[in-house]
Amino acid sequence: MNTLLKSVPLGDWKIYLKANYISSYADYLSKPFVDASFEYNKALTGQAVQKPRGEVMTSAVDNYLGYALGQLYVKLYFPESAKARMLELVNNLQKAFSNRIDQLNWMSDSTKQKAREKLFAITKKIGYPDKWRDYSHVTIVRNKYFENVVSAAANNFQYKLAKLGKPVDKTEWFTTPSTVTAYNNPYANEIVFPAGILQSPYFDNNADDALNYGGIGMVIGHELTHTFDDQGAQFDKDGNVKNWWTPKDYEKFKAITQQVIDLYNKFTVLDSIHVKGALTVGENTADISGVAVALDAFKMTEQGQDTTRIGGFTPIQRFFFSVARIWRVKMKDEYLRYWVNNDPHSPPMWRVNGPLMNTPAFYSAFNVKPGEMMYLDNDKQIKIW
Template sequence: MKKVLVGGLCASLIVGLAACNNKEAEVKAPETSKTETAAAVEMALTSGIDFANFDKSIRPQDDFYGYVNGTWLKNTEIPSDRTSTGAFYDLREKSRDDVKAIIEEVAATPNLIAGSDEQKVADLYRSFMDTDTLNQLGTAPIQAELDKIAALKTKADLVSYFAHSQIIGSGTPFAFYIDVDAKDSSRYATHIWQYGLSLPEKDYYFNEGERFVNIRKAFVEHIEKMFTIAGFKDPKASAEQVLALETAIASRHWDVVETRDSTKTYNLYQVKDLAKLAPDIDWTGYLTTLGVQDQKDIIINQPSFIEGFNEVLKANELSTWQTYMKWQLLTHFAGEMTGKLDHENFEFFSKTLNGQAEQQPRWKRGVSTVNNLLGEVVGKVYVKRHFAPAAKERMQVLVENLRGAYGTSIDNLEWMSAGTKVAAKDKLAKFDPKIGYPDRWEDYSKLTIKADDLIGNNIRANELGHEKELEKLAGPIRKWEWHMTPQTVNAYYNPTMNEIVFPAAILQPPFFNMQADDAVNYGGIGAVIGHEMGHGFDDQGAKFDGEGNMRDWWTEQDLSEFAIRGKALVAQYNGYAVFDDLNVNGELTLGENIGDLSGVTIAYKAYKKSLNGKEAPVIDGLTGDERFFIGFTQIWRAKIKEESMRNRVATDPHSPAKFRSLGALSNMPQFYTTFDVKEGDAMYIAPENRVKIW
């Protein structure tokens, strides 16, 4: 659906990067003056760099990512219960450990008050961990829904059930959601988005390559096994039916590049005209079941999908659709039922599709369940324990310094006209930064949680979530709302709110280090801040103004210049080979690549501005500029299973971590100067071909 990315310092290993004017494999360390050493001691700050990760056999001019992270890449094994490891992923594990401690402490508290947040956290976790009860229950928790599916008499009943299925948290061929109207940010609007596939993307249903053929074969075998375990009739024939129907649905899907185009996906329809778009869909029953029957208009994100789906709906018998909906129900709740269903679900979606060797310990998945359903309850405690007020204050300074540097950069753009610059700076001034945690916390008072009813807990949480979404339609816009919990290791930009959001959990080393000097923090969290700001000015974010409205605030010439630069970046990333037979999709990743390039460029300018004309101290043998670029590159250290990486390249708008570093730095003149990158070096791009956007 639309909604919709830490090693300690080893001070004994001193690797200098100042003398980079040679072609030697090992870069020599510079001499450090007594004055510089004294300054570093006086500051009492570390460099914030983990030198043990470096691989000095790699020239930084050829592969800076490998130079900074190479030894870590060689020596690090991906844990068997994960598909990836690295800076982001390890912090997520730490956050999960921290939340586990909170949950277990709450669960150990005697005599919890019924209906309290503490009781809900404790009993939700217990309901997930009580595998004996889940095994005894079998498929009984979903029997009422299976009966409803079996009782469907008409296609109109079926369409109404699509809506009901989504409300309870199961699957549906197209998804309903409520979000700010992209062309009128003062109101919420209803939307419909294409959905309904079990495999990652439409190409998985049609690609005749061996890997995809094997995945489809394994998918059918998986469905058959799931239906057999659940005791459903005709498991083999049913599995073939599901694949055939999902293939028909996939044939009508827009691809991943089309779906990220905010102009193409904004299609406002009057509800009364939906019958013209798709006459065989009972829109009245569908919208009534959702509780939005009084809405006058709705945004259809992919109209041709809905038109095509209408034909798929007509062409397939009701019994086929009932089999498909049984599958949706079973696969969406498999991880919350018997051990056999849970294991088989893991075997296909985690092991076969993503290469995960072993299933995560149950407690990890239990913590994820609590985070998903009661995230801000534990988030309140998490913030108190793991996010100091001083960290928020320092982040606020960083954000404003980045904002100032962005403004200066806009002023200095040679390709942008004065009028467009005024509009760009107006948008920049209206960025709303949210740091750490919400000012107003989510209310869970209406949610009933029972220690012996895991699926019921999920369904009730989904139903309550739907009710809360419906309440938005009465307004006003909930500017206080967050779309990530404080314990989430991530960040985001929301164009219709024009907000940049940084949860507490990402504000830790190597991204944000309160013990390190400014250089590594500007290279780390500064680049993250700049990245999210950059989304406000990427190929899609730049379509929105400072109020969050999608409108054209560019001159025709400026927009043409902007597009030329975007095309150059697409070409650059298209040239990066992830595997011998697979390259980065430059079109799919364009927005994130603009964010990365803008982020590190503006963060560098902000860092230099923060020095107020003074020279940065040399710390651990490194100049400030060297620490900045290393700080940026070490946040991207990552290893990912090949199967998972292939899925990500097909579906993820982010480039693989290596190219997020190399791609951005290869366009920065300051990086060339700092590390003496010259023609003939692998990272060299001729000056006239380097991309500068913001």
């Protein structure tokens, strides 16, 4: 915000603050404000029509009372059996990651030891938090939408303020249970998978392992790898910024992540807009290794060692279909352009093609030949973790 304020002429900063305040509450005000806010977003993202009222209201409840909503959500959609299967998946991925660390030829034994310690110290949060947030100070009144939002926002502010001077609460969640997301928090060395993402196409308690390891397995592998991406690698097993690498190993690690930057810089969308390799390197590293680790873990399962076809496809082929399926996204050109310039994740198609070009088993599963779009020479394929 400071840089923005500097660009506003002296004396006008109060106008800027008021404008900012109005714009952050515009969606909760009367129609002219909602419409103006939509027009602005339309220019940025290409969104053609406003969201239906039902969706707007559901998001508002999730934004402001998300842990109360989450409590209801997990009761309906997240059985204990799903939590148990998910934990088994995460544990298998962790084992697969550890095996891959053992086999790395660029890392010394002492750094490997530290990497394994960090890997097995990761806290796994699955589904929903152990204790629920308290909203008893929020006042909800029928027909008072704006006031309800202000009351919930004030409650959120107080919640954050109450943390001041207290020890870090390691049980805290930074996403609501019903959100479709997953994250790695390097400050606590934890990975978090809310119930919202533990549904199809990512995870299906009734589906075969090929689909689940290619789907949520890749996401788990991705989050585990953040522990060791360009930023995560700077934190130790307790979440403190601490160098646990030998200088030589760190140098080699940086050289491989540079290969990731160079490769993704070549990828384009909308004909000529290049993916920003440096901006997306952490996410791309997590994608490449995420697929590799998920595949190794899948091969530990009964189906992963089998060749029985389903619908004409081998288990390994179905694994790759599932990787591709979780990144199926439809977006406007405007939004894609905005994404490539601002988001640290590569656009969805490169979250599939990028990692698979660097996965040897993909070549054999689909008989990929030199000269084809997905082909990279063997010595150009990147292996990090």
